[in-house]
Amino acid sequence: MNVIGLDAIDAGMIGTVGGKAAGLGEMVASGERVPPGFCLTTEAYASGTVPADELAAAYERLGGGPVAVRSSATAEDLPGTSFAGQQDTVLGVRGTEELVAAVRRCWASLDSDRAVAYREAVGIDRADTRMAVVVQRMVDARVAGVLFTADPLT
Numbered sequence: 001m002n003v004i005g006l007d008a009i010d011a012g013m014i015g016t017v018g019g020k021a022a023g024l025g026e027m028v029a030s031g032e033r034v035p036p037g038f039c040l041t042t043e044a045y046a047s048g049t050v051p052a053d054e055l056a057a058a059y060e061r062l063g064g065g066p067v068a069v070r071s072s073a074t075a076e077d078l079p080g081t082s083f084a085g086q087q088d089t090v091l092g093v094r095g096t097e098e099l100v101a102a103v104r105r106c107w108a109s110l111d112s113d114r115a116v117a118y119r120e121a122v123g124i125d126r127a128d129t130r131m132a133v134v135v136q137r138m139v140d141a142r143v144a145g146v147l148f149t150a151d152p153l154t
Contacts, residue, residue: 001016001041001043002040002041002043002044002051002054002055003038003039003040003041003051003054003055003057003058004016004017004021004038004039004041005037005038005039005058006021006024006025006028006034006036006037006038006039006134006136007025007028007029008025009021009022009024009025009026009028009039010022010025010026010029011023011025011026013025014074015042015074015130016041016042016043016132017039017041017042017072017132018039018042018071018072018073018074018130018131018132018134019072019073019074020070020071020072020073020134021039021072021132021134022072024037024134024136034136035068035136035137035138035139036062036136036137037062037067037134037135037136037137038058038061038062038134038135039072039132039133039134039135040055040058040103040132040133040135041132042074042130042131042132044132045107045130045131045132045133046130050100050103050104052096052100055096055099055100055103055135056096056099058135059096059099059135062135062137063137064094064095065094065137065138066091066092066093066094066137066138067093067094067099067135067136067137067138068089068090068091068092068093068134068135068136068137068138069089069090069091069093069099069102069103069105069106069133069134069135070089070106070133070134070135070136071087071088071089071106071109071110071131071133071134072131072132072133072134073087073110073129073130073131073132074128074129074130074131074132086109086112086114086115086118087106087109087110087112087115087131088105088106088108088109088112089106090102090105090106091138092138093135099135102133103133106131106133107131107133110129110131111126
């Protein structure tokens with residue numbers, strides 16, 4: 001299975017969809033407002049070939065138009081790691097050709113200098129890490145940001 005809708009993903013699927021997609025699936029299940037989308041699984045990454053036909057069909061079901069293409073590695077968002085900004089996101093992607101190129105860019109970012117350095121710093125073996133890719137409808141935001149939470153005592 002190469003493509004899974006975000007509404008069909010749960011936390012137990014992290015090995016197939018990566019940390020970001022697993023978190024988004026849980027948010028959808030809890031009723032949060034999450035832009036619609038799908039995940040290209042780690043199975044596609046393991047084969048090394050972008051399944052362009054499946055990707056195009058999922059993109060068409062999403063309604064086409066601009067999408068965000070986001071990395072979702074299996075080592076992301078685990079206890080003790082975040083990987084925020086370590087792998088690539090490509091915004092404003094339009095059409096199947098751009099989508100396939102954006103997926104390849106996300107896959108390649110697993111081995112970017114910053115991702116390699118971060119994995120080494122937190123002690124994660126590259127051999128244990130695979131990449132899935134989340135594709136979501138673009139949302140025009142008035143403001144955006146990233147929130148990190150931490151226990152102030154630890």
